[in-house]
Amino acid sequence: xxxxxxxxxxxxxxxxxxxxxxxxxxxxxxxxxxxxxxxxxxxxxxxxxxxxxxxxxxxxxxxxxxxxxxxxxxxxxxxxxxxxxxxxxxxxxxxxxxxxxxxxxxxxxxxxxxxxxxxxxxxxxxxxxxxxxxxxxxxxxxxxxxxxxxxxxxxxxxxxxxxxxxxxxxxxxxxxxxxxxx
Amino acid sequence: xxxxxxxxxxxxxxxxxxxxxxxxxxxxxxxxxxxxxxxxxxxxxxxxxxxxxxxxxxxxxxxxxxxxxxxxx
Numbered sequence: 449x450x451x452x453x454x455x456x457x458x459x460x461x462x463x464x465x466x467x468x469x470x471x472x473x474x475x476x477x478x479x480x481x482x483x484x485x486x487x488x489x490x491x492x493x494x495x496x497x498x499x500x501x502x503x504x505x506x507x508x509x510x511x512x513x514x515x516x517x518x519x520x521x522x523x524x525x526x527x528x529x530x531x532x533x534x535x536x537x538x539x540x541x542x543x544x545x546x547x548x549x550x551x552x553x554x555x556x557x558x559x560x561x562x563x564x565x566x567x568x569x570x571x572x573x574x575x576x577x578x579x580x581x582x583x584x585x586x587x588x589x590x591x592x593x594x595x596x597x598x599x600x601x602x603x604x605x606x607x608x609x610x611x612x613x614x615x616x617x618x619x620x621x622x623x624x625x626x627x628x629x630x
Numbered sequence: 631x632x633x634x635x636x637x638x639x640x641x642x643x644x645x646x647x648x649x650x651x652x653x654x655x656x657x658x659x660x661x662x663x664x665x666x667x668x669x670x671x672x673x674x675x676x677x678x679x680x681x682x683x684x685x686x687x688x689x690x691x692x693x694x695x696x697x698x699x700x701x702x703x
Contacts (some may be wrong), residue, residue, distance in 0.1 A: 456680055460677060465664075467667050469664075471667050484676065489679075501674075550662070554663065572660045603656050
């Protein structure tokens with residue numbers, strides 16, 4: 449459909465959650481904003497292929513996710529940005545304990561396999577249904593459900609098991625995390 | 631951090647090997663992290679991008695200028 453005023457407003461309205469999704473995926477604010485920009489350009493260039501009445505946020509999230517995955521493959525070998533780049537993107541300064549807990553959570557989230565992380569974020573934070581999340585990720589609903597469950601179990605093991613403060617040499621944690629530490 | 635650790639000794643899991651209390655804690659942290667970004671709204675950079683594309687005869691060139699977002703912190 450053509451880019452009407454209301455469609456443009458709807459796209460703008462989706463930008464904050466697109467950014468949140470991009471940052472959760474990439475763990476890096478600058479990279480995330482580049483992803484969002486690229487997503488908007490793609491969306492606007494392909495606006496004719498958007499079906500009026502269908503789920504606009506899901507359509508935009510699908511574009512962003514696909515871009516992230518190709519981008520991720522490209523950048524794998526590049527040097528990762530310094531720790532804390534995520535925190536820099538936050539306006540509010542959480543209290544010390546809350547900040548520490550937040551950092552632990554963020555670090556644990558980054559250790560999840562990409563498939564599980566994105567499923568958990570789409571369902572647990574973006575508020576998509578399992579069906580929408582499955583459409584965004586191009587997989588079956590049951591696959592999304594099991595990815596979300598595995599993501600929760602791993603986070604739980606990393607964050608709430610004794611001796612897991614630095615996700616260190618705890619056998620249970622190591623067993624659950626599997627090969628993702630390499 | 632005391633109550634944070636107390637979670638570790640909470641009752642054993644019911645469904646899917648996961649304690650509901652821990653599950654809700656994970657959900658809460660996930661949303662807190664996400665909403666922190668959502669609350670920042672739409673940076674000028676993106677509002678401008680869409681406005682430019684919408685303008686009559688607007689071209690899609692030269693959107694690489696990120697200077698608007700430098701002062702984020």
